[in-house]
Amino acid sequence: MTDPQIRRRSEVRALARLALEEIGAAATGIGSIHRAISDRVFAGIRLGVGSHAVPAKLLHDEISGAAYTLVADAARLGGSLAGRFLDLPSSENVAPSQTRRGAQAIAAIQGLIGDILESEGSPLAEPLSIRVNGVALAPDAGTLADAFPRAGGRIVVFLHGLVETEDAWALGRRPTYGERLGTDLGYTALQIRYNSGRHISDNGRSLSELLDAVTEHWPVQVESIALVGHSMGGLVARSACRIAFLDDRPWVRQVHHVVSLGSPHLGAPLEQAVHYASAGLAALPETRAISGLLRRRSAGIRDLNQGSLVDEDWRDRDPDALRAAACSEVPLLDGVTYCFVSATITRSPRHPMGRLLGDGMVLVPSASGRNRTRMIGFREEDGMHLAPANHFTMLNHESVYEKLLEWLGTPEAD
The missing domain is CATH 3.40.50.1820 (Alpha/Beta hydrolase fold, catalytic domain)
Structure with missing residues (x-):
């Protein structure tokens, strides 16, 4: 197999695996939001009917939890299999990163979680x-x-x-x-x-x-x-x-x-707004998953909070601290x-x-x-x-x- 073929196949597999893993993570996050909302609803019902609400809540939690877990596990398994075996034949053997649309898609992913991709050794984390x-x-x-x-x-x-x-x-x-x-x-x-x-x-x-x-x-x-x-x-x-x-x-x-x-x-004001929003959303169980999603934003995005240019601005510092250090x-x-x-x-x-x-x-x-x-x-x-x-x-x-x-x-x- 030639180098272009290897590059194309590794990028295709990495993209498929990442997409399915994100679907799995999304299912888990939605499940946690669902559970937090239902807990609050059943707590209100229990005030009115007492312990009679407990069986219904247990049944609800069991069914909904199993459904979200099934979707999440299936997506993660699919991602694992895609990462090992998927291939999309191409007569030109051009890697997605070398095509205009493919490069743009990878650039968007990099901007959001490029630091994580690099730490995992993903082929999508291309060097400068x-x-x-x-x-x-x-x-x-x-x-x-x-x-x-x-x-x-x-x-x-x-x-x-x-x-x-x-x-x-x-x-x-x-x-x-x-x-x-x-x-x-x-x-x-x-x-x-x-x-x-x-x-x-x-x-x-x-x-x-x-x-x-x-x-x-x-x-x-x-x-x-x-x-x-x-x-x-x-x-x-x-x-x-x-x-x-x-x-x-x-x-x-x-x-x-x-x-x-x-x-x-x-x-940048948008990053500054997200920084505070992620802290506020973490305070409630119903929005904690959204906070977690926002807090996954990349190191590069976080650096835009104040225009940080040097290692000293982020090394040994809590990136989620509400008041960022100067x-x-x-x-x-x-x-x-x-x-x-x-x-x-x-x-x-x-x-x-x-x-x-x-x-x-x-x-x-x-x-x-x-x-x-x-x-x-x-x-x-x-x-x-x-x-x-x-x-x-x-x-x-x-x-x-x-x-x-x-x-x-x-x-x-x-």
């Missing part, structure tokens, strides 16, 4: 890598030379956001920023795919190691590096720069620009221009709905790195506001590209 046409590239001299026959000395690295892949930059099937920067400014674009469920600092470390290998084996002398990240990708870029600086990695000395597009530098303030690199794009769904950022919802995912103060209590250090003149626009508009928008041309075309990038 450069991708060309969906295929992961090894950062060795021969592979890079073959993949980038027209490699130039100026590199721009693109980092997608949570539950995304490198394909996200082709929003609307339009030419990507990377393709256009290659034509207009002579940059060579590297499209990175990573498991967005891992801690941001873990992905930052992996990116730092990858860029170290890339700059060592690049076909020509590297002159400059620009990092462009959407949403979580902007945080991964900053984390990688910090880690590389502390480790004295050679590549970081070539960085001239770091650009974040809608990145939650000060945290995150570390990571200094910017000297001599590097940090640029940012914020957005609001309203035409004016001062509109009440614009202030409340921002771009639908990230608020303007967080994207620009400054509010009443925290200030990242971005210069206002190095920012841009896009309106009206949503969180994903920034992935491929003419106004954003014009700003990228202006920022990356400055003399500092030469």
Whole structure:
């Protein structure tokens, strides 16, 4: 059996097994909700009829419990069998992770539970890598030379956001920023795919190691590096720069620009809301299963609570603590221009709905790195506001590209 066949089969089996195991877990969770509600109902009935309600409750609990257990066990058994024996023949022998739809599905799963997948050694927990046409590239001299026959000395690295892949930059099937920067400014674009469920600092470390290998084996002398990240990708870029600086990695000395597009530098309100909601739902038996589901969210999502970039923000800390400890303030690199794009769904950022919802995912103060209590250090003149626009508009928008041309075309990038 060839390597592509092995890869395809392992991914298909892992996806099937995960789907069935999640069905089993869902059945168990629904069963616990059912049991909690019935306990409360029968407790009320017992107040009226006394011990006469006990036989009915015992019968109800026995039947409903057996039904949920049967569904859960059957699903888990099916998952185990699928994980060992399932195969879906394909004439092309292409792994799901190398197809557009398959990669998007795996990226969504990674964003939700990617840290768990990695700890289990799942083939769905792919390592951070450069991708060309969906295929992961090894950062060795021969592979890079073959993949980038027209490699130039100026590199721009693109980092997608949570539950995304490198394909996200082709929003609307339009030419990507990377393709256009290659034509207009002579940059060579590297499209990175990573498991967005891992801690941001873990992905930052992996990116730092990858860029170290890339700059060592690049076909020509590297002159400059620009990092462009959407949403979580902007945080991964900053984390990688910090880690590389502390480790004295050679590549970081070539960085001239770091650009974040809608990145939650000060945290994302949706994750903050889920953090508190999961604590509140845990207080009642009827909603405890929902709390447990919310608390399964990945380490990467949890890092978005305050925009955590380093290990110290999560190591030896209770992730479910109601009041999260303050995150570390990571200094910017000297001599590097940090640029940012914020957005609001309203035409004016001062509109009440614009202030409340921002771009639908990230608020303007967080994207620009400054509010009443925290200030990242971005210069206002190095920012841009896009309106009206949503969180994903920034992935491929003419106004954003014009700003990228202006920022990356400055003399500092030469």
